[in-house]
Structure formats: C-alpha cells, structure tokens
Amino acid sequence: MFVFRIEREKYLNSTLSGIGASLSEGFRWNSLSTRMVYTAESRALAILEVSVHLDIQEDLPTDRNLITLEIPDDVEILELDPLDLPLNWDSKPPILETQLIGDEFVQQQEAAVLRVPSAIVPEEFNYLINPLHPDAQRIRMTASKSLIFDSRLRK
Numbered sequence: 001m002f003v004f005r006i007e008r009e010k011y012l013n014s015t016l017s018g019i020g021a022s023l024s025e026g027f028r029w030n031s032l033s034t035r036m037v038y039t040a041e042s043r044a045l046a047i048l049e050v051s052v053h054l055d056i057q058e059d060l061p062t063d064r065n066l067i068t069l070e071i072p073d074d075v076e077i078l079e080l081d082p083l084d085l086p087l088n089w090d091s092k093p094p095i096l097e098t099q100l101i102g103d104e105f106v107q108q109q110e111a112a113v114l115r116v117p118s119a120i121v122p123e124e125f126n127y128l129i130n131p132l133h134p135d136a137q138r139i140r141m142t143a144s145k146s147l148i149f150d151s152r153l154r155k
Contacts, residue, residue, distance in 0.1 A: 003039035004046040018131035028094035029102030037129035068143035090119035
C-alpha cells in the first residue's frame with residue numbers, strides 16, 4: 001500500500017521519526033510529546049491536509065516535498081470506525097478525546113499503522129504511523145518530489 005505525505009525539504013531525512021508531530025499541541029490525533037507520522041491515502045488529500053493549515057495570504061511555500069511511502073502488505077493496519085468517534089471529533093481546534101485515541105494507539109503498540117477519517121473529507125482516510133512500533137521500520141520512502149503549490153490556493 002502506498003500513502004503520501006507533505007514534508008519540508010529540510011526534514012526529509014527524519015520524515016518517519018514522528019518528531020515533528022510530538023513538538024506541537026495542535027495535532028488532531030496526538031498530544032504534545034507523542035511521536036506520530038501523519039500520511040494520507042492520496043496525493044490530493046495530503047496536499048489538502050497541509051493546505052488548510054498554511055497561512056498563504058502572500059507567498060506559497062516553496063520548500064515542501066511530496067513523499068510516497070510504501071507500507072508492506074503484511075504490516076497490520078488498525079481501522080478506526082468513524083461511528084466510534086465523539087460527535088465533535090472533527091472540530092477545530094482538535095479535541096482532547098481524539099488526541100487520547102492516537103496516544104493510546106502509540107502506547108499500546110498493537111500495530112504500526114492506524115487508519116482514521118480525514119476531518120476535512122470524512123469519507124477519505126489518513127494513515128497514522130507509530131514510529132516506535134517495530135514494523136514501522138519496514139515502511140519505506142519510495143519517492144520524494146518537490147511540490148509546487150497551485151497559485152489558486154492563494155485567494
């Protein structure tokens with residue numbers, strides 16, 4: 001299975017470390033200090049997930065790469081049932097309950113990957129990688145390409 005991620009060029013070598021997500025309180029599926037790698041099921045969703053968080057009143061970022069990651073077929077992927085989520089799971093800012101779901105996923109070490117609905121397009125899915133799970137070491141970056149954001153995003 002292939003998943004996609006947008007990454008700053010200077011962090012390409014550490015994209016699977018999950019460190020970036022652990023340094024901020026504003027992520028939906030993890031709390032501060034919990035390492036996690038956010039990926040999307042499509043290139044378009046990966047771009048959308050990043051674009052909604054950018055302040056793009058003026059210049060669009062030029063230091064991003066579109067990364068393709070391969071998850072081997074035998075790596076277990078847990079699937080979170082959207083019906084099991086709190087009613088306001090997709091609120092902005094993220095709620096503590098969703099962060100605790102992600103924290104528990106990392107701590108329990110049941111699987112290397114958790115499939116969750118996108119808060120932007122709930123019918124599509126993001127894949128959260130637990131970088132501390134042994135199977136996460138088998139997930140590989142297979143491509144990295146400089147990303148040029150479409151100027152129509154700046155309106």
